[in-house]
Amino acid sequence: MTQIKVPADRVKELGGGNAVSTINDVARLAGVSIKTVSRVMNNEPNVREETRTKVKDAANLLHYRPNLLARSLAGARSFLIGLLYDNPSSSYVIDLQSGVIARCRESGYHVLSEPQDSLAPDLGRAIASLLATIRLDGVILTPPLCDMAMVLEAVEAAGVPYVRVSPYAYPGRSAQVEMDDSLAAYKMTQHLLGLGHRDIGFVRGHPEHGSSHRRYEGFLQAMNEAGLTPRSDWIKQGFNSFASGIDAAKALFETRTDLPTALFASNDEMAFGIMAYAQQIGVKIPDQVSVVGFDDTPGSTVIWPHLTTIRQPVVDLAYAAADILLSRANGDDDAPVLTRVSRLLPFELVQRDSAKSI
Amino acid sequence: MTQIKVPADRVKELGGGNAVSTINDVARLAGVSIKTVSRVMNNEPNVREETRTKVKDAANLLHYRPNLLARSLAGARSFLIGLLYDNPSSSYVIDLQSGVIARCRESGYHVLSEPQDSLAPDLGRAIASLLATIRLDGVILTPPLCDMAMVLEAVEAAGVPYVRVSPYAYPGRSAQVEMDDSLAAYKMTQHLLGLGHRDIGFVRGHPEHGSSHRRYEGFLQAMNEAGLTPRSDWIKQGFNSFASGIDAAKALFETRTDLPTALFASNDEMAFGIMAYAQQIGVKIPDQVSVVGFDDTPGSTVIWPHLTTIRQPVVDLAYAAADILLSRANGDDDAPVLTRVSRLLPFELVQRDSAKSI
DNA sequence: ACCAAATCTGACAACGCTGTCAAATAAATA
DNA sequence: TATTTATTTGACAGCGTTGTCAGATTTGGT
Numbered sequence: 001m002t003q004i005k006v007p008a009d010r011v012k013e014l015g016g017g018n019a020v021s022t023i024n025d026v027a028r029l030a031g032v033s034i035k036t037v038s039r040v041m042n043n044e045p046n047v048r049e050e051t052r053t054k055v056k057d058a059a060n061l062l063h064y065r066p067n068l069l070a071r072s073l074a075g076a077r078s079f080l081i082g083l084l085y086d087n088p089s090s091s092y093v094i095d096l097q098s099g100v101i102a103r104c105r106e107s108g109y110h111v112l113s114e115p116q117d118s119l120a121p122d123l124g125r126a127i128a129s130l131l132a133t134i135r136l137d138g139v140i141l142t143p144p145l146c147d148m149a150m151v152l153e154a155v156e157a158a159g160v161p162y163v164r165v166s167p168y169a170y171p172g173r174s175a176q177v178e179m180d181d182s183l184a185a186y187k188m189t190q191h192l193l194g195l196g197h198r199d200i201g202f203v204r205g206h207p208e209h210g211s212s213h214r215r216y217e218g219f220l221q222a223m224n225e226a227g228l229t230p231r232s233d234w235i236k237q238g239f240n241s242f243a244s245g246i247d248a249a250k251a252l253f254e255t256r257t258d259l260p261t262a263l264f265a266s267n268d269e270m271a272f273g274i275m276a277y278a279q280q281i282g283v284k285i286p287d288q289v290s291v292v293g294f295d296d297t298p299g300s301t302v303i304w305p306h307l308t309t310i311r312q313p314v315v316d317l318a319y320a321a322a323d324i325l326l327s328r329a330n331g332d333d334d335a336p337v338l339t340r341v342s343r344l345l346p347f348e349l350v351q352r353d354s355a356k357s358i
Numbered sequence: 359m360t361q362i363k364v365p366a367d368r369v370k371e372l373g374g375g376n377a378v379s380t381i382n383d384v385a386r387l388a389g390v391s392i393k394t395v396s397r398v399m400n401n402e403p404n405v406r407e408e409t410r411t412k413v414k415d416a417a418n419l420l421h422y423r424p425n426l427l428a429r430s431l432a433g434a435r436s437f438l439i440g441l442l443y444d445n446p447s448s449s450y451v452i453d454l455q456s457g458v459i460a461r462c463r464e465s466g467y468h469v470l471s472e473p474q475d476s477l478a479p480d481l482g483r484a485i486a487s488l489l490a491t492i493r494l495d496g497v498i499l500t501p502p503l504c505d506m507a508m509v510l511e512a513v514e515a516a517g518v519p520y521v522r523v524s525p526y527a528y529p530g531r532s533a534q535v536e537m538d539d540s541l542a543a544y545k546m547t548q549h550l551l552g553l554g555h556r557d558i559g560f561v562r563g564h565p566e567h568g569s570s571h572r573r574y575e576g577f578l579q580a581m582n583e584a585g586l587t588p589r590s591d592w593i594k595q596g597f598n599s600f601a602s603g604i605d606a607a608k609a610l611f612e613t614r615t616d617l618p619t620a621l622f623a624s625n626d627e628m629a630f631g632i633m634a635y636a637q638q639i640g641v642k643i644p645d646q647v648s649v650v651g652f653d654d655t656p657g658s659t660v661i662w663p664h665l666t667t668i669r670q671p672v673v674d675l676a677y678a679a680a681d682i683l684l685s686r687a688n689g690d691d692d693a694p695v696l697t698r699v700s701r702l703l704p705f706e707l708v709q710r711d712s713a714k715s716i
Numbered sequence: 717a718c719c720a721a722a723t724c725t726g727a728c729a730a731c732g733c734t735g736t737c738a739a740a741t742a743a744a745t746a
Numbered sequence: 747t748a749t750t751t752a753t754t755t756g757a758c759a760g761c762g763t764t765g766t767c768a769g770a771t772t773t774g775g776t
Binding site for chain 3 (some may be wrong): 032033035036039041045046048051070072073074083086
């Protein structure tokens with residue numbers, strides 16, 4: 001296979017040693033021009049098969065890896081994707097990051113993690129500055145950043161393609177990936193109904209969060225379709241935190257007699273709060289009250305009983321987001337339609353032990 | 359202040375428009391050479407104050423940001439730090455990442471997050487390849503990667519400075535940051551002792567994990583110093599998982615009569631398992647048995663009662679690791695001593711509700 | 717065997733910046 | 747004032763790639 005006839009010791013001299021070898025080393029060893037090496041490394045057409053193997057062999061011999069920075073500078077692509085986020089839960093961010101990185105690796109891309117302060121007044125400038133400093137091939141925006149005009153404007157002004165994950169503001173303004181929060185809440189409610197529950201309470205999520213409204217809608221719809229009208233004193237406003245779950249539980253359980261048989265919390269954290277409080281005052285879960293959450297955070301298998309909840313496909317969402325960016329960056333550049341694609345990913349209702357039939 | 363006399367419309371023509379402006383635009387606008395602009399942007403000495411402001415004004419006017427990629431290619435630094443990790447818990451990784459990013463931002467650096475598969479046989483090659491592709495200015499290695507010979511060799515071969523976070527293998531081989539696991543376990547045990555406990559059990563951590571041994575040592579030392587000999591049937595081997603915590607609890611609580619009054623789990627996850635099982639079989643925590651953990655994972659304030667545990671300064675550790683790298687990269691390049699520095703950071707015993715006095 | 721059309725290949729100029737070194741200018745000294 | 751010395755500036759050559767375009771080679775059709 002190795003068709004190169006070069007004295008073995010020449011290899012070292014050409015860069016096989018400690019220093020990283022460059023395209024020039026490979027070209028010299030293979031006896032071709034650097035441009036041809038470039039063609040081979042980028043799988044470009046119009047290279048004779050014989051030449052191609054010659055170059056590949058030389059590259060392998062020298063452990064040659066094209067320098068990403070040089071490629072970016074010379075070419076149109078930077079092989080860098082930016083992930084902009086602002087702190088939601090750590091597991092959310094990590095899942096997001098895993099998904100993005102997984103997809104990026106498939107295409108030789110790398111990921112720059114750039115947490116931002118969504119409360120900073122100069123957020124727009126910070127992002128503009130970032131994008132001016134590093135010409136990213138794409139940016140992935142997550143809540144709450146993906147719903148902020150300032151952010152969208154900065155990214156658009158820089159002309160960098162972007163995808164939003166689970167956005168709720170400015171629909172249709174960009175490509176996006178999401179799951180159907182409303183349907184998931186609908187299904188969860190149906191699940192509770194199927195378990196025989198009729199007296200179902202709901203703890204609403206943070207009103208600033210788009211998904212909170214969608215989840216509540218899904219709940220209402222399922223109830224309506226079952227011919228049930230939720231009791232208003234069993235609907236509580238929470239703020240997605242453990243503490244607000246406790247508060248909601250306090251209010252809900254005030255009268256120790258007139259209790260709902262099931263409680264649907266708009267996110268896991270609040271469900272944890274409810275369960276903690278219930279345990280404190282001796283309300284048995286799920287025997288007296290079934291509790292379900294939403295998100296499937298790591299805590300849901302730590303708490304006892306394990307929480308029945310909705311698993312968001314965060315990794316997949318992130319993978320899909322990166323995929324949109326990369327298939328645009330690699331393949332058809334002339335597919336502006338892709339810019340506005342929207343992908344809807346399936347969720348999963350994971351049944352554990354915090355809800356049981358009545 | 360603005361000493362530039364250029365017709366306003368010229369600004370646009372020079373790059374104030376949509377396109378990102380380059381060092382050439384600034385040089386032209388300021389009426390100096392690009393080298394002088396470079397000097398100003400890098401805060402190099404030997405530039406007249408007048409010239410400096412002239413350049414700065416021009417740069418501001420054009421919203422000029424030096425292109426990181428070009429800087430890397432031309433200069434000796436890449437302004438990129440790599441964070442290599444392999445999945446421990448998501449909160450651990452996120453904390454790590456936050457700390458690294460925080461420090462990097464102070465110096466205009468960016469972070470490449472590069473999860474690795476520590477079980478992959480070609481891990482060394484993967485890392486070598488990464489380092490050949492992107493000339494990183496430094497790499498941060500976390501457990502378990504920081505204890506693998508293959509990894510260290512790859513990084514050393516590439517000649518990239520690196521810092522290890524909480525390593526246990528190959529002491530002294532590199533710069534490192536860590537906390538004193540042994541001392542922390544010692545203090546926690548003393549805390550339990552101070553609460554009046556004498557019958558203390560211990561659930562050991564994963565034997566492959568260096569910190570597991572240190573934590574156990576700290577426990578033993580405190581017990582010894584108190585003149586106590588731990589009962590061997592109250593020492594259980596766990597594997598850092600929730601499930602192994604349950605298993606340990608099962609064994610420990612088998613005889614419902616002869617129970618320890620306190621249980622020290624080598625990590626939070628196992629403590630959660632213990633608490634879950636205890637709750638199941640009706641053992642009251644902390645009334646009958648006090649339980650403490652180690653790590654202060656997010657779950658510890660979700661579980662009820664909230665867990666008394668040791669807070670690892672993960673963010674600070676990561677910050678310190680990046681700091682070592684950056685002070686080397688920026689300041690004294692001729693400080694090879696720095697290469698082997700070791701920083702020990704303080705932990706914190708956080709008292710919550712899962713342990714009470716006897 | 718000859719010419720046009722494909723198919724390969726290479727020279728060379730970017731990309732945007734930093735490093736080197738020499739030239740120009742200002743300050744200090746005699 | 748004439749020199750020497752320190753300070754400030756700029757020209758220019760890279761850094762390791764890709765893009766452009768022209769030249770060389772092969773292929774296909776008579």
